[in-house]
Amino acid sequence: MNCEVCHLKELEVEAVEIPEVLRCILHTILFHRALGLVRPNDVDSELFDITYVQCGDADLEKNIEEKIDQFIAWVEKHPNKKSQICLSFFEKKNKQATWFSNKIERLYWEQWFIYMNVVSPKSYMGKHHHAKARTDSVESTDVSTPRHASLETSLREVLFQIIKFVNEKKDHIPPVPILDCVSFPYEITLPSASDSSFGMDMIKRMLQTGHPTMLG
Template sequence: MNSEVCQLKELEVEHFEIREVLRCILHTILFHRALGLVRPKDVDLELFEITYVQCGDVELDRKIDDKIDQFIDRVEKHPNKKNQICLSFYEVKNKQATWFTNKVERLYWEQWYINLNVAQHPKGHFGKSHHSKVVVDRGDTAADERSARRAALEASLRDVLFQIIRFVNEKKDHVPPIPNLEGVSFPYEITISSSSDSAFGMDMFKRMLQTGHPTMLS
């Protein structure tokens, strides 16, 4: 089985924008992978003039929010790292238990990497902007700067959404047959990592040992 990887364009976000941006992206991906019967739900972003679609599954919604909480937590603890969220879809294969492996094997068939670069600000001081000289800045220019930055982020976010759409469109063959899904979506997991985090590599390595690397399976 093929495994496809999609690296989404990096986004420069501020701390308070993380949640919306991640929600928007994660839900959009999951909507494309929730091939069970869904009743879509439109959601307008609060910070941007963008409407995205959720598949209207409470459990999924909650899981995403939990992961975003984790991510924000991590950003606060390790402010100086580029952070990445990986959304992986897998199939579960039951394998005969042996001495070395778990009974259940996960076959990853798709991975999405969401790359966020969180701008560093003194937390909670929204009045201050990128530079320490802002204190001297006129309110006007600071606001202009802010809205320009916001508009740029909105455009980038839109690009990312179209990137998702294109990917979904171009790569259809690797998507497994639709099972009789209990939930709406294929099984998935969301992992958080920082690029400069050495534990991340270790983690991946361990996972490869456990499950076999996706590409090795095909």
């Protein structure tokens, strides 16, 4: 199985901007790879002059918010460092049974790498602030600065990059599974406690599930 990989443009963000940036990107990718069982929901970003679309699925939205919280917790422990998040789509296959196990194999067919350079972490980035306190988040961010305007432009470029990729890369998409869900099986992989372990985690996962052919 071929695995298409998309490396999105790196974004320079302040900590308070992380949740909204990730919502825009993750929801856009998942919406464009949705299975058709969605009720599209247009969302106006509260930090940027950008509208993106959600699938309208509560479980999916909850999972994204949990991953954002986990990523923010990582950023708090690793300030002023570049990081990456990987959104992977996969098929589930029954692996050949052995005398001691009958495992489900994950065959990855698409991966999206989100790159962030988090600068000037703020004390208001903690979970207490992030827990849906979006109004406070907006008030804490100066949306008139040239840096914020540059981020908005770059975020738009990333969203267009996503749309271009999904329109051009279609042959690798597996048959639609007969499932009562809005998305193909997916996972969101975050940096681990160790700075260098993200890559090793991905390598180990590939070794465990069968290494797909990577296409640029």
